[in-house]
Amino acid sequence: MMKDFNHIGVIGAGAYGTALALAARRAGRSVTLWGRDADILDEISQSRTNQRYLGDVQWPEVLTTCKALEGLVGCDAVLLVTPTQSTRSMAAAIAPVLGAGTPVVLAAKGLETGSQKRVSDVFLEEAPDLVPAVLSGPSFASDVASGLPTAVTIAADDLSLASSLCEALKGPALRPYASDDLVGVQLGGALKNVMAIAAGMVDGRALGASAKAALVTRGFAELSRLAVANGAKAETLGGLSGLGDLILTCSTPQSRNYTYGYALGQGQPPQELARPGSKLVEGAVTASVAAALARDCGVDAPITAAVAAIIEGGLDLETAIRNLMTRPLMTEIRPD
Incomplete structure (x- = not known):
């Protein structure tokens, strides 16, 4: 059964996190973006730029930002856009904040050092009540932020969940394809x-x-x-x-x-x-x-x-x- 994901949270206000937040906004979703750097969040909210990570790229869309993870309470789905090696700590931090069963789309592309584990497995160890999905594919942050045509894959163990997430994020320049091959x-x-x-x-x-x-x-x-x-x-x-x-x-x-x-x-x-x-x-x-x-x-x-x-x-x-x-x-x- 297809699910509606109308309020999307994004964790990580770097280049790709900002770009995916913009893509979700252009898809017609309500978006809340969290990041560690308060100055960058203020710039995103006030100037609609992220000079440190996206250079001169500017956008017309308004992005709502929050400086505490509690600002993501009530999100229908969350995109976790932080480096691979921080996945474990971030999963532990959001586990008590998000509602049980909330889908979390992981965008990191790597393997955990030491354990050799995939990001989704690391995530589940720290946040077993949340549902991991992954987003990957040929997509530079600057292209996505600029609204250039891009296609990606969104995978989840449940193909219907992956399809629902694709539906939520599809927009005029982002075309997601669903997969059940996590x-x-x-x-x-x-x-x-x-x-x-x-x-x-x-x-x-x-x-x-x-x-x-x-x-x-x-x-x-x-x-x-x-x-x-x-x-x-x-x-x-x-x-x-x-x-x-x-x-x-x-x-x-x-x-x-x-x-x-x-x-x-x-x-x-x-x-x-x-x-x-x-x-x-x-x-x-x-x-x-x-x-x-x-x-x-x-x-x-x-x-x-x-x-x-x-x-x-x-x-x-x-x-x-x-x-x-x-x-x-x-x-x-x-x-x-």
Whole structure:
């Protein structure tokens, strides 16, 4: 049965949180946006800009903001748009605030360090009375905030819930597609960030278009292998939250993961790119977690392993290229 979600709460007033709040408002929903930075919330309310995260993007829509999580009481559904590694603490914080059964759409694209768990599993451990869904797909925050045409996937264990959330968020420039593959949508979004770093390294080192095409293609095969081994549906990886997002993030400096990889390819050391004040790069955190997950599952993931080793400082790019190019030959399509 389709449900009506007329009042949408958004947690996180960064670039993507602000953009999704605008998308929900343009879909005709009442929206309340919460963030940690009171100054940014005031700017959003008064100037209809978010200079720190969205630059010169300005919008005509009015967004209601709140400076306490209690301002989200009564929301029909909530979008949680905070980094992967803060999911556990945020879930614990909102669990006593939101009503039991409230759907919470998770927008982070990563895996928890240490546990290797997906965001939805982490969320449920801290907020078992709430209902997780996920939103993923090829969507830069600036494009969504500017009202440029964008398509994403919204997944939930209950397909009717996913469809209702899609109906609530569809607008003149945002087209959501429903899925019941919570695992596949999350792993596609998380693992493609690692491949985007690799693609950036290829371009940063000027290895050529042929190398880039090979990397993206074999990277897609690798992330699909790992995701399916963990319960994802293969067809999900060929959709927006897998291949679509991979194409986007591997192709433009708008992607933080690509830009981070490009800097590595040009010789900047990983520790310099991780200095305090640097922007969060989800793929840089996910790489080592994904590599460990692949080892534990017995899945061959050489690109992921190479990216993780380079970021950790145990492998240089030239050696990584040589190792990948001299691996034993095999058939392109594997029986597993």
